[in-house]
Amino acid sequence: MNGRVLIIAGSDSGGGAGIQADIKTVTMLGGFAATAITALTAQNTLGVHGILGIDPAFIRQQMQVVLRDIGADCLKTGMLHSAEVIEAVAATIEEDAAGVKLVVDPVMVAKGGAALLQDSAAHALITRMVPKATVLTPNLPEAAALTGLEVADLGGMRRAGAALLELGAKAVLVKGGHLDGPVLHDLLLTGDGEHVFESRRIETRHTHGTGCTLASAIATGLAQGMTVVDSVARAREYVHRAIASAPGLGQGHGPLDHGHPLGP
Numbered sequence: 001m002n003g004r005v006l007i008i009a010g011s012d013s014g015g016g017a018g019i020q021a022d023i024k025t026v027t028m029l030g031g032f033a034a035t036a037i038t039a040l041t042a043q044n045t046l047g048v049h050g051i052l053g054i055d056p057a058f059i060r061q062q063m064q065v066v067l068r069d070i071g072a073d074c075l076k077t078g079m080l081h082s083a084e085v086i087e088a089v090a091a092t093i094e095e096d097a098a099g100v101k102l103v104v105d106p107v108m109v110a111k112g113g114a115a116l117l118q119d120s121a122a123h124a125l126i127t128r129m130v131p132k133a134t135v136l137t138p139n140l141p142e143a144a145a146l147t148g149l150e151v152a153d154l155g156g157m158r159r160a161g162a163a164l165l166e167l168g169a170k171a172v173l174v175k176g177g178h179l180d181g182p183v184l185h186d187l188l189l190t191g192d193g194e195h196v197f198e199s200r201r202i203e204t205r206h207t208h209g210t211g212c213t214l215a216s217a218i219a220t221g222l223a224q225g226m227t228v229v230d231s232v233a234r235a236r237e238y239v240h241r242a243i244a245s246a247p248g249l250g251q252g253h254g255p256l257d258h259g260h261p262l263g264p
Contacts, residue, residue, distance in 0.1 A: 003031040003223030006066055006097075007216065008059070008089055009078025009107075010039035010051075016255030017043075017209030018078060022216040024258035029238065031220040034070055036062035038078075038085055045208060045250025053081060056088035063089070067096040073223035074101040074134075076216050083124040090128040101222045104133040104169075105215035106142045122146070131168025135228060137215045138164070140178040154185060154196075161189035171228050173218070177210070188232055195229055199240055206246035206254035213256060214239050238262050 005026045012018035019035050026033035038059050042050035066072070075097060080086045093102065106125055126146060130136060143160040144151045146167075151160045157174040164172045176185040181201065188195040217238045221231025242256035249255055 003220055003225075004034065004071055004073045005031050005076055005216065005219050005223050006034045006036065006063065006072040006074075007076045007078070007219075008036045008038060008063060008080070009076070009105075009212070010041055010081070011037050012041055012043045012209070014044040014208075014250070014255070016045065016250075016253075017212045021209040021212045021256070021258060022076065022078065025213050025216040025238070026220045028258060028260075029217055029220040029224075029234075029262065031223055032070075033216075034066045034072070036066065036089075038089075039081055045252035045254050047252065051081070053085070056082075056084045059085060060088045060092045063092045064096055067092075072097060072100055074103065074219045076103045076105065076219035077129065078105050078212055078215070079107045080125065080129070081121065082118050083121045086121055086124040086128050090132065093132060101134040101219075102132050103135045103137065103215050103219040103222065104129050105137045105211055106130075106146060107211070108142050108145060126167060130164065133169040133171075134222060135171045135173060135215075135218055135232075136164055136169040137173045137175065137211065137218065139175045139211060143174050153179070154187065157185075157187045158189070158194070161187055161194075165189055165191070173232055175211070175214070177207075186232075186236065188229065190228060195232075197232065197236055199236060202240070202243050204243060204246060205252070206248060206256065207243060208250075208253040208255050210239055210243065210256065213242065213258065234262070 161172040171190040217235030245257040
């Protein structure tokens with residue numbers, strides 16, 4: 001099916017999230033993954049042990065040389081840890097990828113609790129990246145942080161999603177994984193209405209990288225010409241199967257099985 005996806009995100013040395021999860025996901029779904037790395041992390045299933053930020057000018061150069069040669073059918077952003085990085089990425093999109101579809105995963109906190117977004121960068125994320133998003137994919141804490149609203153149930157998800165649409169995102173997928181219960185609900189809001197996705201919750205500690213994986217899977221679908229709803233549906237199925245067949249690695253939040261084929 002192909003579909004060129006330029007991923008602008010941080011590296012996870014443990015291989016479960018970030019650029020590593022993104023490349024595996026895009027490849028497994030038949031797309032072509034290119035990258036612009038925003039930060040290096042020393043990370044495993046127990047947490048983030050160190051972060052080395054990349055010079056924003058070099059992040060911009062990584063994006064430019066890919067976009068001006070290979071091109072992209074969809075962009076996907078992950079860890080954009082500072083206002084300077086966000087500005088560099090936003091400016092490059094405006095200059096070299098205007099009109100290209102964009103999935104924004106507003107990464108703020110790692111699974112183990114480490115902050116991946118500086119406090120000063122939240123405003124830049126809201127003003128520079130959210131309005132450019134074809135699809136914005138916040139989890140509940142991220143939706144609450146971006147809107148200032150309490151997000152503790154489906155009604156709260158709906159209100160936060162509506163507020164994010166008002167900030168300029170074309171579609172918002174509010175992920176409900178932080179809510180309790182045997183059934184997991186994700187809420188997709190667009191200018192045309194809403195779509196509630198349901199799936200059975202898998203009780204496991206091996207969920208590291210689910211947000212990165214889901215966003216990259218959605219980006220791959222968009223790059224391949226799928227609709228937003230169909231892209232989200234396929235992405236959720238891919239993540240569900242990847243969690244179900246997780247290899248059980250590490251002592252903490254283990255990685256998914258990104259290599260699990262999405263067959264019939």
